[in-house]
Amino acid sequence: MTKFKFPIIFPIVILSFLVALECNGQSIQAKIETVTGVVSSENIGFTLVHEHIMSNFGADPSDIDSYDEDKLFKQVLPYLKSLKESGVETIVDCTTAYFGRRVDLLKTISEASGVKIITNTGFYGAAADKYVPEFARTASTSELAAVWISEFEEGISGTEIKPGFIKLAFDDGIPSELDLKLFEAGILTHLATGLTIAVHTGDNPLAVKAQIALLEKYNVNLSAWIWVHASKSSDIGYLTEIASKGAWISLDGVNKDNITSYVEMLKVFKSKKLLERVLLSHDGNSYPRGGAVRPFEAISISLIPTLIKNGFSDSEIHQLVVVNPGNAFSVRVRKN
Template sequence: MSQKVNTVLGPVLADELGKTLMHEHFFFGYPGFYGNSLYYPNNREEILRAAMEFAEIVQAHGVKTVVDATPNDTGRDPELLKEIAERTGLNIICSTGYYYEGEGAPAYFKFKQALGTAEDEIYELFMGEITEGIGKTGIKPGVIKLGSGKDAITDYEEVFFKVAAKVQKETGISIITHTQEGTMGPEQAELLVSEGADPKRILIGHMDGNTDINYHLRTLENGVFVGFDRFGIQGFVGAPMDNERVGTLLGLIGSGYTDQLMMSHDKVNFWLGKPPAWPDELKKLTENWHPGHIFQNIIPALKEGSVTEEQINTILVKNPNRIFGGREAVRNLKGNRDAATVGDEVK
């Protein structure tokens, strides 16, 4: 049996997601972008044009589904994502959630923490969006997005993790995360699992920010998926070079962890507000930060390291199927049916 996952155009069978990029951003803005009246609101047609270019590239490489990891406080717009999906034919899965404290918009819920009401309100928010839809759009998120900063999960961030675990137990929705500069992956996994979340429905993101194999093994031991999902971002914000990441990924595949790995770019396809002006050195370092990079450069490098086509298919197709409750996940469960699920099951 296969379960359904919510996309911006409605529920889709997990088995039909196909090749999937698990962490991308069609558009993204750091909180405060809307305060620059010279550059906000951005031209909707420009965003759509950029999205069409993104879709054309990934679809040429066989991608059928993209998870848009943009949380509520960084410019999420489900209706715009719906229009992108309608124009391109991509399955787009949107998120509910808040970014990590250091780069998000924490003032609202920190105020509610001081009043002692934050946990209840976050629960109400997550459950409302998952079961009824975002605002008045009727569009339901398919993942909860969480994040933590460098070297610590703050008290503010911890509340979101604990509420997300509770909501995951009640709905079965999958969880994806942001880790900052290669830190707190094991701690994120341990926190979510200790709060009762199903590890098979958790993707700890940006794990390729760390090339220490023991760091990865500590995280993987919790039974979660890990994301090598920042390919193309290298040499700044604590990011290793791509060749180092490939080496770490080869080591994990060679150690038998293919079934717990996923890949993506974390590409910001359109910056809300005024676009950043990249220094020339940074432009050179990030010249491969584009939606075709994994297919044009990373997969060939993995194959040179003796990774098979079947293993690549597992990472890009079967593992996304598993995290959303497809037939692959059901086979792996071996009769364990602990978590409730969003949407219908079909035979």
């Protein structure tokens, strides 16, 4: 494999290659939904799996999807173009409905920047349920799933844009009935669509156990589930235990000040031959309520060069930022 060459600014160029997935012992070509249409996994390239192109987190839910579009484009487009020049091909956007999701703007931004963007269906149940719509509190599990399945089958908000994954979130502590209902609806949606379930969970082992129990109840393989913000857990042994069962472990808080801790975590996964279950990102935001960019280039600038200095091979880095995202977000039902 050709060695990566690092320019002074945004130091990474990664070539994508065909990702073969195994399903019931047979190699299949993965399909991934983006806001500009379906792509195969061989074309996903270097992918950041948990970022926000824009969001209005903290705003009142009644005005959550309103943006100054001129200002938005002037700030976001140059930033994404610079990421594209550095080698980033795809960004998974984790801003949900009722949290600031605007798929029409995402499509415009994707087409103008050349960066593929994956959007989502689902509701954000953290933040004390502030961004869960009122109807979801009384709707049944199947009624919630029907809403999300409809977005996948018919498109989001009257467009032809389809979600590429299901985004959910748990609050801290003992999971609430609402969080569990939303997650169960997510499982039903996965079984109907093949979309992967990414769940804001953080350092909450009670939520992890509850989610795994529901996946097992429906005979859904753990590879259909992403433990989002797993990097907030200090129990690396528990992270590797869950990874060994097939789950995706999302280490998605990379920034310029914590590179050493991420390298150490990745060394543990490597020692246990579990790099194939790890996802990397920053949880950045290129337009946070109209504020300055919360950057998401530290993986390119700092983490990857440091990994190379610590003995990680080109193929291992490629596994982390190209192969694993292609596998994680491929659209297919994953049952035991």
